[in-house]
Amino acid sequence: MTDSEKTLKLTVNGKEVESAPGEMLIAAAEKAGVLIPRFCYHPRLEPVGVCRMCLVEVKGPRGFTLQPACYISVADGMEVVTDSDKAKKAQDGVLEFLLANHPLDCPVCDKGGECPLQDQTLTFGPGESRFVEEKRHFEKPIAISKLVYLDRERCIQCDRCTRFAADIAGEALIDFEGRGGSLHITTFPDKPFASYFSGNTAQICPVGALTTTPYRFKARPWDLEQVESTCVSCAVGCQMVVQSSENEIVRYLGIDSEAVNQSWLCDKGRFGFESVSSAERIASPYLNGASGMVETGWSQALDAIAKTLKSAEADSVAVIGGSHMANEDVYTWVKFAKGIIGTDSVDAQLDDGLDPKVVALSDRATIQEATQAKLLILLTGDLREELPILFLRIRSAAKKMGLKILEISQSESSLTGDAAVSLRYFPGHAEDLVDGVLGAEIDPGLYSGDLQAARALVSSVDPGSVVVVGGRENLAGSSLDPERAIAKLLDTLAGAKFLSGLRRGNVNGAIDLGMVPGFVPGRVRLESASDSLKA
Known part of the structure; x- marks a missing residue:
């Protein structure tokens, strides 16, 4: 049995409690239904024990003494009292100060x-x-x-x-x-x-x-209505609470989702709610007439669309689907475009994505799997700029869990300082550098960095424990080079998984549901799909 599988037993206020090794006393007590007051303690931050509000009595060689519950780990056989007169007096004193x-x-x-x-x-x-x-x-x-x-x-x-x-x-x-x-x-x-x-x-x-x-001064907590939702400012999909007052969104708060954002939100996602009620938001359809764009009603707009579609050939119709749409909306549009109109000219990436075959047909990794990988290969843009919370997760894994990172990029990024090896390639030569990392001899003038260290790093781990984060670093260039580089890594490193580094809100859901050429919902190729999926 490993240390992580062991269960420790301690006594809190006379009640036996089970806990995992390394768990803080304050967290173990809370799981058992005993709330110890605290200010400085936060489950996602390193403990410091500065506020002293969590002082409790812990039995030691000299009997019960006051100790900060947020700063000591549980031990087998530990005896703890949180509601004694001595603990209460200490809490009174802290609050009074x-x-x-x-x-x-x-x-x-x-x-x-x-x-x-x-x-x-x-x-x-x-x-x-x-x-x-x-x-x-x-x-x-x-x-x-x-x-x-x-x-x-x-x-x-x-x-x-x-x-x-x-x-x-x-x-x-x-x-x-x-x-x-x-x-x-x-x-x-x-x-x-x-x-x-x-x-x-x-x-x-x-x-x-x-x-x-x-x-500031917008509402009181008891006046707020709230619902859980998902942030769409980027493709990470952070879990959050949307709070509103008098039919107006007033703030977003992060939810502690272990699989995704661990309670954090970037400022772009947190404060993006102001666009919902912006005066510049288009709230009505417009028709392009002789005098230009004219605001009109929904019935007139839909009639004009229907008339145009009836007179058009199927292969002359294209559908641009916003990647901020929910999966249900994407599915409806895909069925309408490919099953009713009969066109495969659909897209949700708007020329800043990757070949959908790379994303849809790869063995996909979760954020949790990426942070627990033996080796993480970054072949994407600066995650702090594109996917900020994914940046936090990877940075934390590198700092706290020793995650090894191989960075392959054109320029330095926010994770360069945390990478075990960083390689730079010149524009258009990502595939060449990946060939070199995988063992091929390449022109030294095409890259900079310690190629031998990168090769040693890749060969030191099981290919099945590798996760490749792939995306577009430079939108000015063609997507073919990064696509081929990502595909070569995934094909050569058998069992390696892919984590999308695409930036748009629900772009991965849109790809999964066929809002790209050549696919239907379920990441199924259009040519191999059944008639029921096409119709």
Whole structure:
């Protein structure tokens, strides 16, 4: 039995609890239904134990002593008490110190109603404060970026935002300044908080110290209606909650989906909701008449479309399907185009994709499989720019799990520093460089980088444990070169899987459902499809 398969037994408040080795005590207790208060702890961040709110009694050689539950791992036979008088007194003390300088502005704070400090003060707090001194004051709010505001008076120094920026996003653009009572969050004087992931710091902030500009003073949590959805700003498909008030979307929040985004959203996805109610959005159909584009009604537009289609030959009709559509919509359009009109001239990639045969017929990998691979080969654009959350997942796997990355690209990317080997090819020579990586002799003038190290890296792993991330790095050039390079890697490395690096929202779903030439729904070739699929 491996260490990961072992089960440890401990006692929490007299109740026996099972846990996995390495699990933090605070997480093990929560699984058993015992909520230990916390501020600095976040399941997706490295523990630091700075807020001390999670102090509990743990039995050791000298009896029960107070220890931070977020900072110690479970041990077999561990005895823990979370509700003793000693633990309660410690929690009271922590809250009293936090509230000594925290402003009493809950009625105007955007965090009001969903604030852990509010909740835990009511549940674990002392009930009243003994402090009568003047609270500290800072200028507020400060716009540390166009999207995030900082209120330093509310900050409780939990270190969540700084850890996310440095450890998860890899952009240490926000940090602590000062000492003692003057300690506060700040940014560098000459650099704004220009992160692609800045909105996450506001979501994980346990108080209202960090707030997002689009949501400020828009609504209260109890006024919001919400539904789970999928982000369509890129092809990752991050899981999120869409919240609305008075029939208007007011914010998106990330959901902790282990398979996809692990609660994070990029700013493009998080703040993209503003386009939904934009005055520039086309809400009605237009007809192109003698005087140009004229707004018209749906009945008139559909009549004009029907009249045109009836008089047209099937092979003269083309259908451009947006890759932001849901799978059900794509399927309907494909059936209409290929089964009713009879045309195979359909597309959802709009010339920034790959040959659909490469995407549809490859053995596809999930994001989880990519992060757990023995070797990840990147033959795509800069993932931080194109698929930001996939970038976070791969970066985290490289930093924490030792994921080996072979980067094959024309220029440096955001993952170059995390790659075991980086190779550069000149435009049009991706296939040649892949030949070289696979053992062929190639012209040294076609590439730069340590080719021998790349060959050794590829030969050191089982081909079946390799995942190739493939996409388009340069839209100015032909897609043939990267397509051939990806296909050669997948054909030569038997058992290797493919993870699409295409950028458009539901482009992979559109390909799966036949919104590309030569295929019908189910990744089935058109020529081999049954009549029932074609009709």
